[in-house]
Amino acid sequence: MRTIVCVKQVPASNEVRLDEKTNTIIRDGGEAVINPFDSHALEAALALKEQLGGTVAVLSMGIPAAAEMLRQCLARGADEALLLTDRAFAGADTLATSYALFQGVEQLGDFDLLLCGKMAVDGDTAQIGPELATRLGIPHVSDVFSLECSGDSVTVQRELGGCVQTLRLPLPAVLTVTRELNVPRLPSIAGVLRSETVEIPCRSAAQIGADEAQCGLKGSPTQVVATFLPQRTREVVELTDTAALLPIIKGGAGLGTGD
Amino acid sequence: MDKQLILPYCDLYAACLRDESRTVGHADSVSFPRSEDEVRQILHALHEAGTPVTVQGARTGLAAAAVPRGGHVMTTGGMDRVTGLRQENGRFYLTVQPGVVLLNLRKMIAKREFDTAGWSEASLTALEAFRTAPAHFFPTDPTETTAAIGGMTACNASGARSFRYGPVRPHITALRCVLADGQTVALRRGQHFAQGLHFSLPTAEGGTVEGDLPSYTMPRTKNASGYYVAPDMDLLDLFIGSDGTLGVLTELELALSPLPRISWGATVFLPDEEAACRYAEAVRSQVKCAAAIEYFDPGALDILRQRKAQGDVFATLPDLTVAGDGAAVFTELHCDHRKEAMAALATLGTLAEQCGGCADRSWVARTETENETLRHFRHAVPESVNSLIDQRKQAYPTITKKGSDMSVPDGRLLEVTDMYRRTLAEEGFQYASWGHIGNNHIHVNILPRDMDEHARAKELFRRWAAVVTQMGGAVSAEHGVGKLKAPFLTIMYGEAHIRQMRQLKRLFDPKMQLGRGNLFAVEDEA
Numbered sequence: 001m002r003t004i005v006c007v008k009q010v011p012a013s014n015e016v017r018l019d020e021k022t023n024t025i026i027r028d029g030g031e032a033v034i035n036p037f038d039s040h041a042l043e044a045a046l047a048l049k050e051q052l053g054g055t056v057a058v059l060s061m062g063i064p065a066a067a068e069m070l071r072q073c074l075a076r077g078a079d080e081a082l083l084l085t086d087r088a089f090a091g092a093d094t095l096a097t098s099y100a101l102f103q104g105v106e107q108l109g110d111f112d113l114l115l116c117g118k119m120a121v122d123g124d125t126a127q128i129g130p131e132l133a134t135r136l137g138i139p140h141v142s143d144v145f146s147l148e149c150s151g152d153s154v155t156v157q158r159e160l161g162g163c164v165q166t167l168r169l170p171l172p173a174v175l176t177v178t179r180e181l182n183v184p185r186l187p188s189i190a191g192v193l194r195s196e197t198v199e200i201p202c203r204s205a206a207q208i209g210a211d212e213a214q215c216g217l218k219g220s221p222t223q224v225v226a227t228f229l230p231q232r233t234r235e236v237v238e239l240t241d242t243a244a245l246l247p248i249i250k251g252g253a254g255l256g257t258g259d
Numbered sequence: 260m261d262k263q264l265i266l267p268y269c270d271l272y273a274a275c276l277r278d279e280s281r282t283v284g285h286a287d288s289v290s291f292p293r294s295e296d297e298v299r300q301i302l303h304a305l306h307e308a309g310t311p312v313t314v315q316g317a318r319t320g321l322a323a324a325a326v327p328r329g330g331h332v333m334t335t336g337g338m339d340r341v342t343g344l345r346q347e348n349g350r351f352y353l354t355v356q357p358g359v360v361l362l363n364l365r366k367m368i369a370k371r372e373f374d375t376a377g378w379s380e381a382s383l384t385a386l387e388a389f390r391t392a393p394a395h396f397f398p399t400d401p402t403e404t405t406a407a408i409g410g411m412t413a414c415n416a417s418g419a420r421s422f423r424y425g426p427v428r429p430h431i432t433a434l435r436c437v438l439a440d441g442q443t444v445a446l447r448r449g450q451h452f453a454q455g456l457h458f459s460l461p462t463a464e465g466g467t468v469e470g471d472l473p474s475y476t477m478p479r480t481k482n483a484s485g486y487y488v489a490p491d492m493d494l495l496d497l498f499i500g501s502d503g504t505l506g507v508l509t510e511l512e513l514a515l516s517p518l519p520r521i522s523w524g525a526t527v528f529l530p531d532e533e534a535a536c537r538y539a540e541a542v543r544s545q546v547k548c549a550a551a552i553e554y555f556d557p558g559a560l561d562i563l564r565q566r567k568a569q570g571d572v573f574a575t576l577p578d579l580t581v582a583g584d585g586a587a588v589f590t591e592l593h594c595d596h597r598k599e600a601m602a603a604l605a606t607l608g609t610l611a612e613q614c615g616g617c618a619d620r621s622w623v624a625r626t627e628t629e630n631e632t633l634r635h636f637r638h639a640v641p642e643s644v645n646s647l648i649d650q651r652k653q654a655y656p657t658i659t660k661k662g663s664d665m666s667v668p669d670g671r672l673l674e675v676t677d678m679y680r681r682t683l684a685e686e687g688f689q690y691a692s693w694g695h696i697g698n699n700h701i702h703v704n705i706l707p708r709d710m711d712e713h714a715r716a717k718e719l720f721r722r723w724a725a726v727v728t729q730m731g732g733a734v735s736a737e738h739g740v741g742k743l744k745a746p747f748l749t750i751m752y753g754e755a756h757i758r759q760m761r762q763l764k765r766l767f768d769p770k771m772q773l774g775r776g777n778l779f780a781v782e783d784e785a
Binding site: 012031033036039072075183185186187188189190191192193196 | 525527574575576577578601604605607608611618619620621622623624625626627628629632633
């Protein structure tokens, strides 16, 4: 059983701040972590390895510092890592990202299962998994919360607005997973020590044979026109006596109507 | 008095009658002072009649020190401002009122944001420097983060990190305290010392408190049992850990410590308690950057397994299903260099293997998410035990868990845990142990199944108090003596020394008004 897990580095803070001048996320200084959903994908891969044997490879596209996140994946039990890092990948939308990751998957060779988190918590698109499956020409299921694997097929469950759908897919296949799937393990002392000396392979666009016109900003049909801070339209009014409350309950009374 | 500071007791104030020890008292009046001046007015008004006064912070104590037995209850929770910051020789010192809650204090220090209304120019200048200085923290870390600083000082609170940083005592550099008659003492570390066991302390009002300190020798171990006394001692230390019996704390100055750049955790699993003790002793002597060494016995792990299986918030606990995970020991590493942390981790792995554990079957936390997972695990133990007891309360409304808080000197850990296990087995008790194994300070929690077991548990702890005393240990290492452990203090120091403590208290509090029933009974035994 060979599983590839796609992981993304995201800002650790849940208090993401926007630069008021440029309206872009302030990223400097903040700790970066593995996207929480991807952590569950890695756990699923490690559990399958324990159950069926085989190997787990982790793959990411990102800045050079993302190598440390991949090292943490090795500490938890992944066998192999690959980082795609190049200025040419910068500014990628999901189409360009899935193109680069597709090229990366080719580098990693044959596999049985490709796992992703259901989405990244910084972009919230949930598109990478399905796009990768389309590029690879293999079946996929998104939002999986339960999976069982026999070695040549995988049976999964996902929730579809009030009902649960159970599906069986032939391998190889792509799955995106939810937090409900498992509880991610912590790395072990032995795992951390082993991972510390490993060199994480980093590859540029040219090294993986990627067409630069399909990478990064150049390969991204999605253009961000503008980002801005949402304007507060609600007001808070402090009331000191109950008599003032009645007109408000009856309607209006000079308060903002809210958004 | 300008306004009504002393209010007659009514059911609205029922919360003031209890604390986390889950014992309930009674009171005739209550007050909620907002300033030292109000504290002074209240005490002054109560002094003539000699009304007993029980002082409270956030009521998170486990020894019932905040539970009143009649008289007046003074809650200082409303005095919750940070009033200034001082910089001296590169260190920062924060002045706080006693009602500041630990959780809020941590947030303010981490974000370096304070409500600076009323701060002096010097404090504002120090704050400018603090904002550009490397990060700082306040190291004392009791599990209950809603504790108030005043209460933590009154019981000389500790926490896991006391292994490295000591209890709250060394982090307090100055305090102000109002005595029962309304006089004030202001103490700064290094300014007022006893001469031998004799002392003379001036009050701000021009009076003097003079007399002799008790003559006992304190145990050389983690200790929160009775007054801190030693020849030539700094008199500031007398008030820290005095359990609300000498005066009402109104202001404290806290020394902040530089935040270590690296804070990692590692939990290893050992076959049994004896192996866990050997591992902890080895970590203590070989891992220099250990900040905390914490224990979970087989009973605690079993309770966690059951809780995890029940789901809810405990479902996200890491898996504990592996057979042979008899006991667990968590070590927190604090240092400034990754290389040092990696070397320490390697040592932990080697020691675990030597003690029958496995470096592959262990948990390491290096990121905030991973650290949070281990924190959740540690806090889930007492929470699970409490919910188990809450179920038993349906059959026996007055049943409580019986938690011990005793410590012994280095070299006695194996002996004391062996004694605990043997006597617990003889009594046939259900129990779970956890806590500060690095300080030879394990909380054994007996989980009584009926009132007979409840009574026998109490009796067993009295026997332990005598054995632990003989080993040179302390009957309360961090919770304070309060009312619940007062009988143990007599076992530890003997009646003659208790009488000396009572005499000491009378010097500061002639009518024996403050914290009655804490540490010792107010009246001499007939």
